[in-house]
Amino acid sequence: MAYHRYDAVIVGAGGAGLMAAIQMAGKANIAVVSKLYPPRSHTGAAQGGISAALGNTEEDHWQWHMFDTVKGGDYLVDQDSAEVLAREAIDAVLELEHMGLPFNRTPDGRIDQRRFGGHSRNFGEGPVRRACYAADRTGHMIIQTLYQQGIKHNVNFFDEFHLLDILFTDDGECCGVIAYEIKTGELHTIHAKTVLIASGGYGRVYKITSNAIAGTGDGVALAYRRGIPLMDMEFYQFHPTGLYKLGILVSEAARGEGGIVVNGEGEAFAARYAPTMKDLAPRDMMSRFIYQEVKEGRGIDGKDYVLLDVSHLPPEVIDEKLPDVTDFARVYLGVEPKNEGIPIQPTAHYAMGGLPTNNNAQVILDPAGTVVPGFYSAGESACVSVHGANRLGTNSLVDLVVFGRRAGRHMLEEIQSRELAELPANPEETAAKEIADLLNRDKGERVADIRKAMQEVMMDKVSVVRNETGLLEAQKEIADLQEAYRHIAIQDKGKRYNTDLLEALELGCMLDCAETIVHGSLVREESRGAHYREDFEARDDANWLAHSMISRKDRGFEVQKKPVKITIFEPKERKY
Amino acid sequence: MEITLRIKRFNPEQDQKAHFEEYKVEVEPNDRVLDALNEVKWYQDGTLTYRRSCAHGICGSDAMRINGRNRLACKILMKDLGKRITLEPLMGFKVEKDLLVDMEKFFDAYKSVKPYLIADDAPAAGERRQSPEQRAAFDDTTKCILCAACTTACPITWTTDEFVGPAAIVNAHRFIFDSRDQGSATRLQILNNGSGVWRCRTIFNCTDACPRDIKVTEAIEQVKRALLYEQV
Numbered sequence: 073m074a075y076h077r078y079d080a081v082i083v084g085a086g087g088a089g090l091m092a093a094i095q096m097a098g099k100a101n102i103a104v105v106s107k108l109y110p111p112r113s114h115t116g117a118a119q120g121g122i123s124a125a126l127g128n129t130e131e132d133h134w135q136w137h138m139f140d141t142v143k144g145g146d147y148l149v150d151q152d153s154a155e156v157l158a159r160e161a162i163d164a165v166l167e168l169e170h171m172g173l174p175f176n177r178t179p180d181g182r183i184d185q186r187r188f189g190g191h192s193r194n195f196g197e198g199p200v201r202r203a204c205y206a207a208d209r210t211g212h213m214i215i216q217t218l219y220q221q222g223i224k225h226n227v228n229f230f231d232e233f234h235l236l237d238i239l240f241t242d243d244g245e246c247c248g249v250i251a252y253e254i255k256t257g258e259l260h261t262i263h264a265k266t267v268l269i270a271s272g273g274y275g276r277v278y279k280i281t282s283n284a285i286a287g288t289g290d291g292v293a294l295a296y297r298r299g300i301p302l303m304d305m306e307f308y309q310f311h312p313t314g315l316y317k318l319g320i321l322v323s324e325a326a327r328g329e330g331g332i333v334v335n336g337e338g339e340a341f342a343a344r345y346a347p348t349m350k351d352l353a354p355r356d357m358m359s360r361f362i363y364q365e366v367k368e369g370r371g372i373d374g375k376d377y378v379l380l381d382v383s384h385l386p387p388e389v390i391d392e393k394l395p396d397v398t399d400f401a402r403v404y405l406g407v408e409p410k411n412e413g414i415p416i417q418p419t420a421h422y423a424m425g426g427l428p429t430n431n432n433a434q435v436i437l438d439p440a441g442t443v444v445p446g447f448y449s450a451g452e453s454a455c456v457s458v459h460g461a462n463r464l465g466t467n468s469l470v471d472l473v474v475f476g477r478r479a480g481r482h483m484l485e486e487i488q489s490r491e492l493a494e495l496p497a498n499p500e501e502t503a504a505k506e507i508a509d510l511l512n513r514d515k516g517e518r519v520a521d522i523r524k525a526m527q528e529v530m531m532d533k534v535s536v537v538r539n540e541t542g543l544l545e546a547q548k549e550i551a552d553l554q555e556a557y558r559h560i561a562i563q564d565k566g567k568r569y570n571t572d573l574l575e576a577l578e579l580g581c582m583l584d585c586a587e588t589i590v591h592g593s594l595v596r597e598e599s600r601g602a603h604y605r606e607d608f609e610a611r612d613d614a615n616w617l618a619h620s621m622i623s624r625k626d627r628g629f630e631v632q633k634k635p636v637k638i639t640i641f642e643p644k645e646r647k648y
Numbered sequence: 649m650e651i652t653l654r655i656k657r658f659n660p661e662q663d664q665k666a667h668f669e670e671y672k673v674e675v676e677p678n679d680r681v682l683d684a685l686n687e688v689k690w691y692q693d694g695t696l697t698y699r700r701s702c703a704h705g706i707c708g709s710d711a712m713r714i715n716g717r718n719r720l721a722c723k724i725l726m727k728d729l730g731k732r733i734t735l736e737p738l739m740g741f742k743v744e745k746d747l748l749v750d751m752e753k754f755f756d757a758y759k760s761v762k763p764y765l766i767a768d769d770a771p772a773a774g775e776r777r778q779s780p781e782q783r784a785a786f787d788d789t790t791k792c793i794l795c796a797a798c799t800t801a802c803p804i805t806w807t808t809d810e811f812v813g814p815a816a817i818v819n820a821h822r823f824i825f826d827s828r829d830q831g832s833a834t835r836l837q838i839l840n841n842g843s844g845v846w847r848c849r850t851i852f853n854c855t856d857a858c859p860r861d862i863k864v865t866e867a868i869e870q871v872k873r874a875l876l877y878e879q880v
Contacts, residue, residue: 108701108707108709109709109751109755109794111707111708111793111794112701112702112707112708112709113707114701114702114707116702116706116707116793117702117704117706117707166774166775169775169776170770170775170776171765172764172765172767172823172826172828172829174783174786174787174790174826175775175783176780176783177778177779177780177782177783178780179779179780180777181777181778181779181782182774182775182777183775206790207787209706209790209791212706212791212793213790216790216792217765220763220764220765221764223759223763223764224762224764255744284701284702284703284707285700285701285702285703286701318704320703320704396706400704400705403705403723403725404678404680404704404725405678406678518690518691519690519694520690520691562694563693563694563695564694564695564697566659566661566662566695567661568659568660568661568744568745569697569744569745569748571689571697571698572689572694572695
């Protein structure tokens, strides 16, 4: 057992965690804990861009960005939060540039901008160039730049430490975390005034996903186990253009630069569904269009995929603006995008739901917004909610920079005003028991079997299109898998780099995330954004213009509704 | 098709020295080496240890020696390898367990070149200006994912700890040739000695190993020229 004391501990070294760390570096005693080396974080896989109404290439206003965010989220977005996002995006992007981020440039040396799905001029009139980008590796440049700044500011990194538990006092104040040192197997109690969960999403609950293998929802699930409700878990985004069977992301920038999606008849079908935005309709819609085309037999050769075609674009646009994604097609599918379409299918991409927070990234406990002292979340692990029922492309990067920054700044204030809360007795008890159980059990269920079953049922029954029958089946299966999980056995019993053990722990977290996704989907009897119910096809504002907050109660779940904050834009039917 | 993975195993908790173990795995031609490794770990031997995360060549976790060459396990497909595939950890770094090596030395070298923008002239409003041509001057070296494939492919790093290694130079290059940066002189000074660029023997192993197709040797040569002729 090792003991550390800090003003702030940040769990997760992706964009949100590092942005928060940089705010606090030099001003407070902080630690950044990550199960990966920071530049391996999944922020680095983001491709297309980060939106901000800079207006560098054409007229744009943050109000337009805010509107697109609200409409894109099918009006489940809290509009005060969307205003923060759209306003502060401008300053945040400039701050990234000042930190050294190598954005692509316009001929006059400004940050270049391009089109992206759902981003429009003048409240929906047509596409606008809002996404600031660095080729198609914008996320890579963000993670590199922020890690570099972390080094510059001497941030204290705990690389390859795995989160095992989040600590609270009896009064419900957050007071630290328990982390497992992957290299040695030692438990570390990190006692802190404030804790930021910036541990990312949980796309690995699905079979086909763009997410890294590390995307297992650890921070979200561990908070849920400690009684923190999770918000809007039923809203899980499927990105329309994942490489067929692999799920590897092909950026929306491919369509922003002029690419089109075509069906087995060679038709650019998006225009039939979304006459104004066409292929730049938001992701939830594009994914459903693809689902519908495939269902009606218009997939390629009648199969379950369609083609993303960029072959008509000038070769230099492909080489200079889409080099990585076209390389993925070459490497993994043997397809030359300059000559032929790229086989694609929707891929599990982004969790709109997560730990409920206010605009200062403070985690809240109930629909009234009661703050959990000392406890924060930002980035994909959080639900502010700026993405509502469906996130717009580029807004994840905006979210983690804007709200990571807000988290860091507010934590600094709280560090000044709060005493260090006392740790509970035997803080490591739960974590130590979990590890010991896994190491001591010699015979039992196999992690890989349970994980595969979970990923398949989530893909089949809880993805782009859902219905009650399927969700009930999924609910039963996830419950059975949870039971099986209590009897797993692992082979590696060692202390050093026991990745067998880590995969088991991660599966436990994923199952918790999965059960909330399924239950949330079952309860929400409407269709909104990424949550589409065949048996309730309409959006139901009378009953469901509300966030869901789900908690585990003895033998079941409790779901509370939290009203959506509407400031400017009254809900309207969503057309593109 | 069935292939055989021949994997160099070493667990310091129980082994005196490294040894090879063989695993037969059923794979598709388009499967990645990482898929085959996962197949072994998940269904045959849970103790097999390696790093991985994004699984598509972006995060830099899974560099290893695949049939003797430094490659990312997630970026090499079965169809491009034979039916017997040898997997070994990167050379020159301490093996922690199986295919997983100690990266501390690598990150220390990276940090030693001050890999961050040094500039105190951020405008009060708006961005710093940089022309597309100025931006292009360092584009190639911005692609680095810190996987260590280049550094551990360099024979010089196999024999000495003194050389900073190609990856650190690549990341120094990324700033030295950035028109916004004011720290070039400091970085060039750091590299202007026997543990810096002058240790490079222009062997090109680094360039061959880079999974991001960075022209590593060229970047190192540009830094050398910057030192010799003040061409920045």
